[in-house]
Amino acid sequence: MLQPKRTKFRKAQKxxxxxxxxxxxxxNFGSYGLKAQKPARITSRQIEAARRAxxxxxxxxxxxxxxxxxxxxxxxxxxxxxMGKGKGAPEFWCAKVKPGRIMFEIDGVSDVIAREALRLGAxxxxxxxxxxxxxxxx
Amino acid sequence: xxxxxxxxxxxxxxxxxxxxxxxxxxxxVPGIIYGDQKPPxxxxxxxxxxxxxxxxGTFLSTVFTVDLDGEKTRVIPRELQLDPVRDFPTHVxxxxxxxxxxxxxxxPVSFINEEESPGLKRGGVxxxxxxxxxxxCPAESIPDSIEADVTGLDIGDSIHISxxxxxxxxxxxxxxxxxxxxxxxxxxxxxIEEVVEDLExxxxxxxxxxxxxxxxxxxGAEDGEDSxx
Numbered sequence: 084m085l086q087p088k089r090t091k092f093r094k095a096q097k098x099x100x101x102x103x104x105x106x107x108x109x110x111n112f113g114s115y116g117l118k119a120q121k122p123a124r125i126t127s128r129q130i131e132a133a134r135r136a137x138x139x140x141x142x143x144x145x146x147x148x149x150x151x152x153x154x155x156x157x158x159x160x161x162x163x164x165x166m167g168k169g170k171g172a173p174e175f176w177c178a179k180v181k182p183g184r185i186m187f188e189i190d191g192v193s194d195v196i197a198r199e200a201l202r203l204g205a206x207x208x209x210x211x212x213x214x215x216x217x218x219x220x221x
Numbered sequence: 222x223x224x225x226x227x228x229x230x231x232x233x234x235x236x237x238x239x240x241x242x243x244x245x246x247x248x249x250v251p252g253i254i255y256g257d258q259k260p261p262x263x264x265x266x267x268x269x270x271x272x273x274x275x276x277x278g279t280f281l282s283t284v285f286t287v288d289l290d291g292e293k294t295r296v297i298p299r300e301l302q303l304d305p306v307r308d309f310p311t312h313v314x315x316x317x318x319x320x321x322x323x324x325x326x327x328x329p330v331s332f333i334n335e336e337e338s339p340g341l342k343r344g345g346v347x348x349x350x351x352x353x354x355x356x357x358c359p360a361e362s363i364p365d366s367i368e369a370d371v372t373g374l375d376i377g378d379s380i381h382i383s384x385x386x387x388x389x390x391x392x393x394x395x396x397x398x399x400x401x402x403x404x405x406x407x408x409x410x411x412x413i414e415e416v417v418e419d420l421e422x423x424x425x426x427x428x429x430x431x432x433x434x435x436x437x438x439x440x441g442a443e444d445g446e447d448s449x450x
Contacts, residue, residue: 108305183305191346218278
């Protein structure tokens with residue numbers, strides 16, 4: 084699973100995801116992509132599950148690019164622990180995704196397979212998405 | 222070469238975000254025409270007409286004749302702004318073209334004879350490094366696309382710009398190096414990567430169970446985190 088090698092700080096504040104994507108909203112590598120339509124925090128497990136679903140549908144033909152990286156540590160308090168006494172321990176990593184962000188790209192497969200792979204990948208993500216294709220291809 | 226397309230436009234008097242939003246609400250796309258040592262003109266175009274042209278994929282390399290309330294101007298789209306979420310056009314910049322103008326345009330690359338590549342037949346992937354190539358060409362003869370022939374290419378081979386046929390009246394903007402346009406990559410490296418990941422996943426599953434046992438304090442969780450590294 085994806086996670087940073089080293090970070091400056093162990094824990095991060097939650098924050099809010101506001102506005103739309105400023106960059107990464109157009110296809111850069113592949114011919115098809117999966118674009119987020121709502122803001123969301125995507126965990127490294129979800130990214131990996133989506134990647135796996137896509138590569139298995141594509142039967143190891145073609146290529147998948149992951150355009151997001153989970154660099155935000157999310158902490159969690161242990162169960163049955165009272166509130167207070169400091170912030171919980173880092174539990175997992177997530178990527179903050181703004182609407183319009185291309186999260187995955189695919190190339191090297193037919194239109195039908197690419198769309199089906201992206202549909203299966205999107206099912207693993209906690210966000211409404213849309214399949215986009217390179218202009219001229221659709 | 223793409224034929225000149227005609228596109229109808231109307232002048233818009235007001236500028237600024239409020240005025241442009243009103244234009245978009247009315248089903249039109251705001252735009253501007255500039256260049257050729259003449260003052261810029263703010264215009265608006267029909268949304269459906271712009272979207273039809275954008276969908277072709279060659280919008281930025283097609284010369285248009287803008288009919289601005291009867292006055293015809295030869296232009297080329299320089300920038301197309303799209304809504305980041307829904308991908309509809311929100312603004313178009315047009316560059317006015319004078320007589321004999323040479324312009325830098327991004328021409329799409331099309332790959333041909335993919336069935337005749339032994340590398341692709343063996344399960345290799347065509348890894349496109351550049352989907353478009355920037356070139357300087359006369360406004361009258363902008364190529365529709367540049368063909369890249371992958372006949373006879375095996376896994377590990379690549380297509381460089383020197384292997385491609387470029388029209389005579391066209392000049393490349395990158396001249397200092399023979400850049401790569403596409404490569405044919407093998408699948409072996411990725412398959413090994415996946416197998417390693419599957420093994421790692423198995424190990425992580427075991428660690429996860431250990432982590433659940435040690436939930437008493439922060440120290441235990443920290444140890445778990447270190448062991449994952």
